[in-house]
Every structure is written in structure tokens, then in C-alpha cells.
Amino acid sequence: MSITSKRIGWIGTGVMGKSMCKHLITSGCTAFVYNRSAEKTKELTELGATLCSSPAEVAANSDVVFTIVGFPQDVEEVILGENGVIANAKEGTIIVDMTTSTPSLAKRIAEVAASKSMAALDAPVSGGDLGAREGTLAIMVGGDLVTYETVLPLFEMMGKNVQRMGESGAGQHCKMANQILIAGTMIGTVESLLYAAKAGMDLDQVIDVIGSGAAGSWSINNLGRRIAKKDFDPGFFIKHFVKDMGIALEEAAKMNLALPGLAMANQFYVAAKAQGLENLGTQGLYKVFATMNQA
Amino acid sequence: MSITSKRIGWIGTGVMGKSMCKHLITSGCTAFVYNRSAEKTKELTELGATLCSSPAEVAANSDVVFTIVGFPQDVEEVILGENGVIANAKEGTIIVDMTTSTPSLAKRIAEVAASKSMAALDAPVSGGDLGAREGTLAIMVGGDLVTYETVLPLFEMMGKNVQRMGESGAGQHCKMANQILIAGTMIGTVESLLYAAKAGMDLDQVIDVIGSGAAGSWSINNLGRRIAKKDFDPGFFIKHFVKDMGIALEEAAKMNLALPGLAMANQFYVAAKAQGLENLGTQGLYKVFATMNQA
Numbered sequence: 001m002s003i004t005s006k007r008i009g010w011i012g013t014g015v016m017g018k019s020m021c022k023h024l025i026t027s028g029c030t031a032f033v034y035n036r037s038a039e040k041t042k043e044l045t046e047l048g049a050t051l052c053s054s055p056a057e058v059a060a061n062s063d064v065v066f067t068i069v070g071f072p073q074d075v076e077e078v079i080l081g082e083n084g085v086i087a088n089a090k091e092g093t094i095i096v097d098m099t100t101s102t103p104s105l106a107k108r109i110a111e112v113a114a115s116k117s118m119a120a121l122d123a124p125v126s127g128g129d130l131g132a133r134e135g136t137l138a139i140m141v142g143g144d145l146v147t148y149e150t151v152l153p154l155f156e157m158m159g160k161n162v163q164r165m166g167e168s169g170a171g172q173h174c175k176m177a178n179q180i181l182i183a184g185t186m187i188g189t190v191e192s193l194l195y196a197a198k199a200g201m202d203l204d205q206v207i208d209v210i211g212s213g214a215a216g217s218w219s220i221n222n223l224g225r226r227i228a229k230k231d232f233d234p235g236f237f238i239k240h241f242v243k244d245m246g247i248a249l250e251e252a253a254k255m256n257l258a259l260p261g262l263a264m265a266n267q268f269y270v271a272a273k274a275q276g277l278e279n280l281g282t283q284g285l286y287k288v289f290a291t292m293n294q295a
Numbered sequence: 296m297s298i299t300s301k302r303i304g305w306i307g308t309g310v311m312g313k314s315m316c317k318h319l320i321t322s323g324c325t326a327f328v329y330n331r332s333a334e335k336t337k338e339l340t341e342l343g344a345t346l347c348s349s350p351a352e353v354a355a356n357s358d359v360v361f362t363i364v365g366f367p368q369d370v371e372e373v374i375l376g377e378n379g380v381i382a383n384a385k386e387g388t389i390i391v392d393m394t395t396s397t398p399s400l401a402k403r404i405a406e407v408a409a410s411k412s413m414a415a416l417d418a419p420v421s422g423g424d425l426g427a428r429e430g431t432l433a434i435m436v437g438g439d440l441v442t443y444e445t446v447l448p449l450f451e452m453m454g455k456n457v458q459r460m461g462e463s464g465a466g467q468h469c470k471m472a473n474q475i476l477i478a479g480t481m482i483g484t485v486e487s488l489l490y491a492a493k494a495g496m497d498l499d500q501v502i503d504v505i506g507s508g509a510a511g512s513w514s515i516n517n518l519g520r521r522i523a524k525k526d527f528d529p530g531f532f533i534k535h536f537v538k539d540m541g542i543a544l545e546e547a548a549k550m551n552l553a554l555p556g557l558a559m560a561n562q563f564y565v566a567a568k569a570q571g572l573e574n575l576g577t578q579g580l581y582k583v584f585a586t587m588n589q590a
Contacts, residue, residue, distance in 0.1 A: 103494070126508045138504050163504050165496055173494040177487045177501050181510040184483020187556035192476035195543070198550050199398070199468035201460055206472050209433050209458050213421045214531070215476040217512030236509070248490070255493050257588050261482035264559060293552055 009062030019132035056088035103169035110168035124175035142171035183265035203228035223283035239278035304357030307364040314427035351383035386412040398464035405463035419470035437466035478560035498523035518578035534573035
């Protein structure tokens with residue numbers, strides 16, 4: 001039996017999850033779906049997915065269960081809880097958590113799964129809602145090789161850059177490296193543009209010059225352009241980025257690793273929340289630096 | 296008389312200056328050159344440039360004088376000093392400083408030049424030795440429009456992305472925005488890779504995944520690759536970057552602008568100097584963070 005003819009479960013049908021699950025369904029998978037707000041599964045049930053009333057019901061019906069929910073505590077509840085996946089799945093089930101969550105929790109889930117003759121992968125993504133819709137996500141996977149290779153055909157329906165980074169937790173670690181990189185780059189982006197604005201220059205012209213050379217980044221060329229237009233609408237929410245940086249700082253501390261740049265970026269994003277900006281996109285950091293400087 | 300048939304002066308024939316001047320000569324300009332170490336002008340005199348024994352002699356022979364030297368104090372000396380360009384040039388001479396220097400000095404030079412019936416532009420570049428060799432530099436120009444348009448054909452022999460950013464000092468301000476952007480991006484780059492290394496991941500594989508999405512930048516894809524190979528050879532020297540960040544912090548302070556990310560990056564690069572790493576490339580920042588964490 002090929003993996004694509006298997007019954008797949010999907011828990012968490014928000015902006016990302018809905019698009020990702022859709023690719024599996026349109027590629028021929030039989031899907032059992034659950035979301036806290038059931039109405040967000042409508043697009044999927046219209047495509048033939050079966051709506052379940054609990055993670056337990058999803059688990060009981062599926063060979064591979066995907067989760068992509070909000071916070072690590074949500075992951076813990078839907079996978080390790082009483083009414084969660086592991087307590088209600090059959091032996092041999094594969095659990096794939098695609099939430100950006102903690103490497104430590106990913107390891108614990110893999111251990112608990114193994115003790116019940118199941119297997120688990122951590123597989124957070126990057127690429128945003130657009131990448132999810134277009135099936136071009138980067139997928140960073142942690143877990144054993146055999147399980148990875150079993151699920152790979154499903155990953156390839158959702159993403160273009162799928163990589164196994166190592167054992168359980170390594171997918172989450174790679175996502176943290178991604179977020180740490182963004183944190184520093186965003187500080188550079190907003191400070192650079194604020195300096196340019198203060199010096200009286202046209203921000204778009206500045207980006208034209210500095211965005212294509214050694215200072216160039218996705219951030220300056222995409223979020224910088226939005227800042228120039230005073231467009232702070234979310235691509236990626238500040239509140240979610242603060243969650244991710246919190247995880248990264250915690251994991252770094254566990255490894256005795258000081259990351260002062262990340263710590264500083266996190267503090268300014270916490271200030272963004274203090275200023276009620278948590279529902280802006282990450283480029284809203286510009287407002288924090290502007291407010292601080294009364295600029 | 297077209298600008299390209301004019302007599303041009305070139306002061307400062309280091310790695311950047313030599314390649315830039317070469318493009319002018321091979322495009323038909325008559326060049327008068329000066330460098331503190333005269334042997335560094337050899338390649339240019341072999342192409343027909345006349346070696347001068349002082350900035351004064353360059354100035355006396357040229358219609359447009361370019362300078363690209365080390366530090367702002369060097370700029371001050373060769374342009375505003377007793378034996379410098381302005382004191383020894385004829386009326387109508389155009390002075391173009393391409394050193395990365397202070398916006399304040401650029402404004403002062405333009406004022407002094409104007410008072411002697413000359414004109415001046417500030418025109419720092421980005422693109423490194425490769426961009427200089429290939430004539431693909433970004434050139435960020437400050438100064439009045441007429442002077443800019445007069446010199447533009449010469450700029451276009453040296454660069455691909457030539458932009459007038461505003462009045463005198465604006466070219467230097469734009470270069471500062473470029474360096475501020477790099478500072479933040481470098482912090483993200485080294486912290487991200489150090490985290491990945493500490494978590495036991497393969498750095499090149501991590502860059503394969505995170506370098507092409509929302510975290511991507513020239514820094515991670517070029518300098519990050521070098522860090523993965525433990526190659527800390529200079530593309531751009533730490534000692535020069537520290538100079539640039541010092542200028543940016545000073546100018547920001549003059550504008551009452553707090554840039555905590557830049558200040559932090561600067562501090563770690565000063566630590567790099569303290570550790571004797573000033574002649575490494577800017578990716579040597581990784582060593583500072585690794586040493587700090589005994590990683």
C-alpha cells in the first residue's frame with residue numbers, strides 16, 4: 001500500500017494547516033480533520049475530508065496524523081493528552097508535528113510514541129501562508145530515517161525544500177536557527193531604515209541601492225518595502241514571532257548558549273506587544289524603534 | 296568637451312581604488328594618480344597614468360579629482376589640507392570623495408569647495424573588490440544635481456547601480472544605512488549558525504534550508520558558507536567595518552537617534568579587535584560568539 005493511499009489525520013486547520021492539508025487531499029489522500037473551531041474545516045470537508053469531533057477520533061481513523069496548532073502546550077494536549085493522538089491511535093501510527101514548537105517536546109513525543117509502538121517526526125515549516133498555498137514550503141524534519149522516508153512523499157506534496165536535519169528535535173532546532181537569523185536581520189532592517197528616514201532619504205530609493213548587494217536580505221527587500229509604504233499588516237504576526245524567540249532563548253539557555261542579539265530582539269518585540277502591536281506583522285518592529293526615538 | 300576626455304585625478308590606489316581608476320583609464324580618461332605607497336600605482340602607470348608626488352600635484356593637473364582613502368582624517372588631509380586638493384586646484388574643479396567617511400565631513404568639503412568656486416560630491420560604494428574589478432559597484436551619491444550629472448558618465452564606468460541620494464552627505468548617509476543593515480544581519484547570521492552548531496546540525500545543510508526563504512540574506516548565503524568551512528579570510532576587514540559602525544553611531548547620536556542593535560554589534564566587533572581578529576573578514580564575528588560561549 002503506498003503512503004498516498006493511506007488515511008491521514010489533520011489537526012489544526014488554520015491559515016497554514018488548511019492549505020497544507022488541501023494538497024494532501026487533492027493528491028489523493030483520505031483525510032480525517034479536526035479543528036477547535038470546526039467551521040475552519042469547511043473548505044476541506046467540501047473536498048471530501050471527514051470532520052472529526054476530537055483529536056482522539058482523528059487518531060482512531062488515521063495511519064499518519066499531522067498536527068499544526070498554536071503553542072507548545074497545544075501540541076502537548078493534542079498529542080500527549082488524554083483525548084489526544086497517542087492515547088487513541090493504533091500501533092504503527094506515525095505522528096508528525098508541524099507546529100513550530102520546542103525541540104525538547106519533540107523529543108518527548110518521539111519517546112512516548114516509541115513506547116507505544118508508534119513513531120513521531122517533528123517537521124516545522126517556513127514559507128508562510130503563500131508557501132503553504134503554493135506547496136513551496138521548506139520543511140525541516142527531525143526523527144528516524146525510516147519514518148522520514150515513509151512520510152517523505154506526503155511532505156513533497158506540501159513543500160519544495162524538504163530536509164531531514166537529524167534525530168527527533170532537529171527539525172525544531174533548524175526552525176529556531178531560522179528564527180534567530182530573522183531576529184538579527186529584522187533589527188538591522190528597521191534600524192537601517194529608521195536611520196535613512198531620519199537622514200531625510202527616500203526609503204524605497206535606499207532599498208533600491210542597498211537591497212541588492214552585501215546588505216541584501218529577504219527582510220529588507222520584502223518587509224522593508226512594506227515599511228516604506230507604512231504597511232504593517234501581518235505576513236507573520238509579532239505575537240507568533242515572540243513565541244518562537246521565547247522557545248529559541250529557552251533552548252539556547254538549556255545548551256548554555258548566550259545569544260545577546262536574539263535576547264535584545266526579543267525584548268523589543270516584547271515591547272511591541274506592550275504597545276499593543278502583537279497583531280501587526282514582524283515589520284511592526286519599526287514602530288517600536290520609531291516610538292522610542294520619537295521619530 | 297565630453298567629461299570622458301577630461302583629465303581626472305585619482306588619490307588612493309588600494310584594492311578598491313586601483314580597480315575603479317583602471318576602468319576610467321581604459322575608457323579613455325587621462326589620469327593623474329597619487330598613493331602614499333607609490334608602488335601601488337604601478338598597474339595604473341603601466342596603463343598610461345601619470346604618477347604624481349602629492350595630492351597637490353594631482354589637483355593642479357585635473358578637472359575631476361577622485362579620492363578613496365582610509366579614514367575620515369585621511370580624507371580631510373588629502374582634500375582640505377595644505378598640500379591637499381582644494382588648496383591646489385583651479386576654479387571649477389570637481390572633487391569626488393568615494394571613501395566611506397562621515398556625512399558631516401562630506402558637507403564641510405562641499406561648503407569649502409563652493410567657497411573656492413569648486414564643487415564636491417560624496418560617493419561611497421558598495422560591492423567590494425569584486426564589484427570594483429568588474430565595474431558593478433553600487434555608487435551612492437550626495438551633492439547638487441548639476442555636478443552629479445556632470446560626473447555620472449564617469450560613475451557609470453565604475454558601477455552599475457548609481458543613485459543620487461540627495462544633497463551633500465546623503466551618499467555617506469546611504470552607505471551608513473547599508474552598514475547598519477549589515478551589522479544586524481551579521482549578528483543574526485553568527486548567532487543562528489552557532490545555535491545550529493551547538494544543536495549538532497550540519498551548517499551547510501542548515502543554510503540550504505534557511506538561506507532561501509524569509510530568513511535569507513547575502514550574509515548567510517555567502518559569509519555563512521565561509522563560516523561553515525571555517526574560512527575567516529577577509530572579503531571585508533573587521534577593522535574597516537568597526538570604522539564604519541563608529542561613524543554610523545556618531546552620526547546617529549548627532550541626530551538623537553538610538554540604535555541599540557548597531558551599538559551591540561559594534562561592541563562585539565570591538566571585542567573582535569581586542570581578540571586580535573581585526574584582519575579577519577566580518578564573518579570572524581562568529582569566533583567572538585564562539586569564544587564567549589566556549590563553543
